[in-house]
Amino acid sequence: MAEHHKPAPAAVPVHDLIRHRWSPRAFEARAVEPEKLRSLFEAARWASSSYNAQPWAFIIATKDDPAGFKKVLDSFVEFNQAWAKNAPVIGLSVAALKMPHDGSQNRHAFHDVGQASTTLALQATALGLQIHQMAGILPDKAREIFHIPADHEAVAGFALGYTGDPESLPEPLKQRELGPRERKAVSSFVFEGKWGTPAPAVAGK
Numbered sequence: 001m002a003e004h005h006k007p008a009p010a011a012v013p014v015h016d017l018i019r020h021r022w023s024p025r026a027f028e029a030r031a032v033e034p035e036k037l038r039s040l041f042e043a044a045r046w047a048s049s050s051y052n053a054q055p056w057a058f059i060i061a062t063k064d065d066p067a068g069f070k071k072v073l074d075s076f077v078e079f080n081q082a083w084a085k086n087a088p089v090i091g092l093s094v095a096a097l098k099m100p101h102d103g104s105q106n107r108h109a110f111h112d113v114g115q116a117s118t119t120l121a122l123q124a125t126a127l128g129l130q131i132h133q134m135a136g137i138l139p140d141k142a143r144e145i146f147h148i149p150a151d152h153e154a155v156a157g158f159a160l161g162y163t164g165d166p167e168s169l170p171e172p173l174k175q176r177e178l179g180p181r182e183r184k185a186v187s188s189f190v191f192e193g194k195w196g197t198p199a200p201a202v203a204g205k
């Protein structure tokens with residue numbers, strides 16, 4: 001597990017990998033070993049997807065390639081650039097918007113990119129790394145910088161590496177790094193019989 005822990009205070013037992021995955025903004029400068037990087041994307045590769053279309057692609061850059069790193073960083077919004085610039089690896093996820101078998105719109109493209117990203121994130125946690133995903137990207141700029149084709153779209157940015165010292169962050173990011181992890185109750189999103197009626201089997205007390 002990563003050095004700086006922030007385990008989820010799960011209401012009922014869940015797998016340790018799920019409890020220990022979290023989204024840090026402080027990263028160690030230490031590089032991510034190439035074999036670990038390969039393992040992360042191998043994990044993403046084995047995500048499930050609608051029609052097994054595997055609509056995901058990733059554009060990555062490591063700190064040891066300053067020009068490539070800047071290209072990815074430039075496609076993040078300023079708020080995210082401020083902390084993501086310290087991560088050893090940053091990247092973008094990209095969705096293929098059309099089904100390869102008939103060219104129709106893939107309604108689940110973003111969903112399945114999310115699945116691959118989650119698989120990658122859990123593998124990262126298993127290897128002592130963490131990944132922080134970002135909606136705060138500039139998709140049009142990313143398209144221009146990386147020549148992303150028209151039938152593809154940048155979905156999210158990410159930063160990954162070994163978690164760093166929260167003290168290295170400026171306020172208010174430091175407080176957020178150290179703050180509690182919060183979630184809605186399961187009863188507020190698992191329904192049975194009618195929209196809005198909590199499913200008794202999972203609602204708890």
Ligand SMILES: Cc1cc2nc3c(=O)[nH]c(=O)nc-3n(C[C@H](O)[C@H](O)[C@H](O)COP(=O)(O)O)c2cc1C
Nearest residue numbers: 021022023024025080132133134135136137156181
């Ligand atoms: C698709 C997606 C977009 C996100 N966008 C941002 C972002 O732009 N900037 C940021 O600092 N955090 C971002 N986050 C991180 C979330 O705020 C974080 O996952 C959430 O607060 C839950 O915390 P946890 O991942 O540590 O459990 C994003 C997460 C996801 C999955």
